[in-house]
Every structure is written in C-alpha cells, then in structure tokens.
Amino acid sequence: MSDTVGFFDETYDAEQLPDPLPADPFELVVDWFGEANERVSRLNWNTMSLSTVDGRGQPSSRMVLCKDIYQRDGVLVFYTNYTSRKARELDANPRCALLMHWDELGRQIRVEGRVVKSPPEESDRYFVSRAWESKIGAWASEQSRPIESRAALLEKVMAKVAELDLDVSKIVDGKADELVIPRPPFWGGYRVWAEAVELWCNGAGRVHERARWERDLTENGTRYEAGAWSCTRLQP
Numbered sequence: 001m002s003d004t005v006g007f008f009d010e011t012y013d014a015e016q017l018p019d020p021l022p023a024d025p026f027e028l029v030v031d032w033f034g035e036a037n038e039r040v041s042r043l044n045w046n047t048m049s050l051s052t053v054d055g056r057g058q059p060s061s062r063m064v065l066c067k068d069i070y071q072r073d074g075v076l077v078f079y080t081n082y083t084s085r086k087a088r089e090l091d092a093n094p095r096c097a098l099l100m101h102w103d104e105l106g107r108q109i110r111v112e113g114r115v116v117k118s119p120p121e122e123s124d125r126y127f128v129s130r131a132w133e134s135k136i137g138a139w140a141s142e143q144s145r146p147i148e149s150r151a152a153l154l155e156k157v158m159a160k161v162a163e164l165d166l167d168v169s170k171i172v173d174g175k176a177d178e179l180v181i182p183r184p185p186f187w188g189g190y191r192v193w194a195e196a197v198e199l200w201c202n203g204a205g206r207v208h209e210r211a212r213w214e215r216d217l218t219e220n221g222t223r224y225e226a227g228a229w230s231c232t233r234l235q236p
Contacts, residue, residue, distance in 0.1 A: 015106065015201040017209045021231045025197040025213040026071045032107055032199075033069055033100075040104050049099040050078065052089040062086060066100065067126060067189070074194045074215075074226060076111060077118060079126060081143035082186045090115050096192060106202030111194045116222055118189030127183035132171070135181040136160060193217055193224045198234070208236035 022028060036045050044065060051061040064086075068077040076098060080087060090096065098111040127135065140153075140160040147153050161168065170179045195217055201209035212234055216227040 015203075015209065017199060017201060017211050017233075021211050021213075021233070023231070024071075024074075024229055025199060025211075025231070026069070026074050026194075028199055029109055029197065030069055030071045032102075032105070032109060033066070036100075036102050036105060036107075040102050045102070047100070048076075048078070049097075050086060051097040051099075052086050053093055053095075054089050055092050060085065060089070066098075070191075073223075074197075076113075076192045076194070077122070077189050078192070079118075079123065079187070079189045081138065081141065081184075082117075082188060083145075084143035086144075090190065098192060108198075108200040110196075110198040110200070111192065112196040113192045113194040114217055114219075114224060115190050115192050116224075118191055119222070120188070123188030124183055126189060127187070132179050132181060135183075136164075136166075138187045139164065139181070139184050193226070200236075203236070206236055210234040210236050 017028075033046070044063075046066045047063050048066050049061050050064045051059055053059050064078040064080065066076050066078060069075070070077075094115045096113065096115055098109075098113075100109045102108070127138075130138075136157060140157040147156075164181065166179060166181065195215060197213045199209075199211055203209060210233065211231060213229045213231040215229045217224040218227075
C-alpha cells in the first residue's frame with residue numbers, strides 16, 4: 001500500500017495545501033497574494049472577478065482590482081463608481097462572490113461574502129494614490145450609463161476638467177504631481193467580508209488540492225463580527 005501511495009505521489013506531483021489546514025484561510029490568502037505580486041508577469045496581477053445578482057436574480061460578473069486585504073478581519077477591498085451597475089446591485093443585495101486565478105502559479109482563490117462601503121478616509125487615501133488621468137476619468141464617467149459615442153465621452157472629460165477648474169499648466173511631460181483633484185462623492189471603496197473561502201492548487205490528472213473555510217458573520221453597524229472559521233478538504 002505504501003509503495004502504491006508513493007507511486008501516485010510522484011505521478012500526481014503538485015503543490016499541496018498544508019496538513020493540517022490552517023484555522024484561518026487568510027494566512028494563505030495573504031501569502032498567495034504577495035507571491036502573485038512578485039511572480040505573476042501580467043500587469044494587473046491583482047485582478048479578480050466580482051459577481052453580483054440583481055433584483056430579478058440575474059447574475060453578472062466583471063473584473064475589478066483587489067487593492068487591499070485585511071488579514072485580521074478577513075476582508076478584501078476594491079473601488080468603483082457608487083452609481084455603477086455593480087454598485088446598484090450591491091445596494092439591493094449586499095453579497096458577492098470574488099475569484100482570483102493565476103495560471104502561472106496554478107492557484108485559485110474563491111471568496112463569498114457580504115459587502116459594506118469603505119470608510120471615506122480609506123477611499124480618500126486610495127484616490128490620492130491614483131494617476132491624475134484616472135482621477136479625472138472617475139469624475140467624468142457615469143459608469144454603466146449609455147453614451148452616444150467615444151467623442152461624446154471625451155467631450156465630457158474635457159468639460160469636467162473645466163468644471164473642476166484644474167490648472168493644466170501643472171501637467172508636465174504627462175506628470176501632474178502638484179495637481180490636486182478631490183475624490184468624487186459618488187466614487188469609493190467596498191469591503192468584502194468573507195463568509196467562505198476556497199483555495200485551489202493545480203494538480204496533474206485533475207488531482208488538484210482544494211479546501212473550503214466557512215464562518216458566520218453578524219452585522220454590527222458598518223462592519224461585521226465574525227465567528228470562528230471551520231474548514232474541510234474537498235475533492236477536486
């Protein structure tokens with residue numbers, strides 16, 4: 001029996017999840033996220049799929065960027081326009097699913113959780129760090145709303161530059177370090193409090209590694225109180 005197990009260990013050699021599994025999945029989530037930053041070659045290595053559901057039960061997915069992870073609370077953060085389709089759906093049903101997949105690492109993170117808006121100061125800090133072009137774009141775009149042409153969109157951008165009374169003389173060689181652009185009140189972050197986390201590692205012959213953690217969340221104002229995680233391995 002031991003020889004047979006050894007044969008299959010070699011045949012299906014792959015990264016393995018710890019045994020025993022850690023009590024808190026975010027130990028691994030944070031480690032994997034950091035390794036993706038170092039090892040994944042694509043520009044937006046922190047891309048994740050965000051899935052929401054509207055009032056008819058119609059799901060929709062799109063890509064957003066994971067901009068922060070709070071390990072202690074088990075929270076992931078992304079930013080968007082608060083009038084966009086995703087935001088409207090989250091207002092009606094503040095639950096979502098997230099997915100990060102890295103082919104180069106043979107890893108995948110799935111998260112299901114509840115959503116609250118980030119504190120204004122958190123959104124302010126991140127907005128300051130954005131490129132000046134992206135700041136203007138956030139002001140100009142009524143995200144997810146129809147528009148007749150690209151030319152009309154660019155006209156809106158230029159009109160917003162004039163409305164904000166921006167000193168474009170501070171834009172030198174494409175840089176505008178001294179150009180102050182405030183955060184739009186309709187734009188900011190969301191915090192996703194994880195209720196469930198699944199971690200997956202690629203294995204030969206579809207003998208993958210997979211585990212799931214779950215916990216209970218109790219709403220407490222603008223945050224949640226979290227119970228202890230329970231975990232189990234899953235068959236691939």
